[in-house]
Amino acid sequence: MSPPTTPPCASSTPASAVADVGVCLVYPDLLGTYGDGGNARILAQRLRWRGIGAEVVTVRLGDRLPATCELYVLGGGEDRPQALAAAELRRDGALSRAAEGGAAVLAVCAGVQVVGRRFLTADGIVDGAGLVDLDTVRGLPARAVGELAVDPDPGLGLPRLSGYENHAGATTLGPGVQPLGTVVRGVGNGTGHGDGFVAGRMLGTYLHGPVLARNLEVADLLLSWVVGTLPPLEQPAADAEARGLRAERLAAAVGGGARAWWRRYQRGT
């Protein structure tokens, strides 16, 4: 493996220059268990397909995190690596600075817990990066594993979302933080009926899949936050396939009524 290099977009490029949009994949070696690195590929590809230059900046443990990327992507991970990622982010501070400066953040699963204030691990409760007012300090009665369907907050203008969840933590949102949407099937945050969060330009969810592979509208929402109105996309086949995938998975999740009911019954929720 090559030695860590300074990420290209870490050099301070003037905002006016025609620079590539930087999509920072944060610690995939710690937060990459569930294919969530795909979210970064998808964001960059949807920009390139539109003729906008984009670059995925992969930052591994031990590398310096750039504060100047336009988008940051955090994925799911195991307990101890997750705690290490949170400690590194707190120490480094670049993600907080980037978010305060208007960068968009997509946090998935463990990523949700990591950007929050505190979360539960096998070794006890540890501090998160503290970007969002949310806590994950209680465990779910049983690990949430399975298809997850979410109706997003109507204000976001998104269709019903599909993904696969796999987590054991229950997330409580602070008073000023809205959920991404309402759980139709599955568990989501596991407190009330919400999944994920939306706070400024930060969006969190328990949807894997990866979430942007199944839900291209979420990708385009994040991109519009940092590049403004998006030109139309000349990839009808790719988008049709992605929408077909979502329809298939939603039918499997929501259509499996009896089985889903039985799962909820067993969980006692």
Add this chain to the structure above:
Amino acid sequence: MSRAATGSRRARLAAGAGALTASLSRRLGRGEGTVIGGRVSLLVDRDALAHLGAGRTVSLVSGTNGKTTTTRLLAAALGTRGPVAINPQGSNLPPGLVAGLAAAPPGAAAALEVDEAWLGVAATALHPATVTLLNLSRDQLDRVAEVRRLAERWREVVGADAGSHVVANADDPLVAWAASAAGPDRVTWVAAGQPWTDDATGCPACGAAIRFGEAGWACSSCDLARPAPSLRVDAGALVDECGERHPLALALPGRANRSNAAMAAGTARRLGVALDEALAAMASTAAVDGRYRRAPVGGAEARLLLAKNPAGWLEVFDMLAPTPGPVVVVVNARLADGRDPSWLWDVPFERLAGRPVAASGERSRDVAVRLHYADVAHRRIPDPVEAIAALGPGPVDVAANYTALRQLDARLGRG
């Protein structure tokens, strides 16, 4: 009556009940019937595994990838000395182990693959002479314990079982850390390679970053580092600790299978089969439970390859016919595959560009979306047999995950 005699009688009864069930299941057309037979044996005798294993030289093989092939190669090597019990159809949970032992004559040696999470149960019951540890990486995202937890459990197993010799992959930090619990005298280190490093970037001992380089790997903080290997693969030969080269000519393709053979040969040597003799016995193994077999489909000639997780895919890229050889990617997401195929995004499918490609299987849409974002032109044909025929005529490589490969192997018949 002594306890041993009671145990032996019960074991015979259990084996008999299992054999009867297996035979009934076969006659009813429910497949080979061996695994259900093993289940029945375990119902009759909870300790059937220990009873059936008594008096045998048992070798256990575990790891995320390569279990079935390595075990088959080891059995070929041990077969030079007499009959060898193996798992039926790669069934590597206790019923499969019981079925494999029950089908072999008493006293026959056993080469058994064991699911990563069941290694402790198997080692406790069978008191193996050797334990061969191949690799650990992400697999079946939705149900199997975290990779790191598996490494911890392996370490406990290896540390607790003082009677066995461990043959371990020095290139996989998770395996090396687990196997090092045995102490240097009880381990044969093999440089078996592990191209996939993304599950071992955090040190299993202390959590700090592991650095990978040309000379191996080492923790950036504690003293965990790649052990010096006794055996390594180099340009078509297995090189031993004296620098002597042993020709490695396999019918099986790819780097991964040369490594599997190295692990199997290291194990066989420990059990008294010389490296050259072991490798010669492995040379003719050409297909393993459908993997690597070739079958005509319409005008096409399909070659079946197992690719069930990102680490396995890295090895399969190395086995594919050169570009522009066509490739069918077949993915299911059943219980035995793991219900969550998100791992497709950890596979560098960009490398398939320039080939005719088909996305297939019960989760063909997941594959197709991944290929779109990889800018790989493809067709989505859910039925794998139709997909193979569509990419013919001529040779077509078919990379399928676990249940997809089993289904396809069965559909293509035994011709």
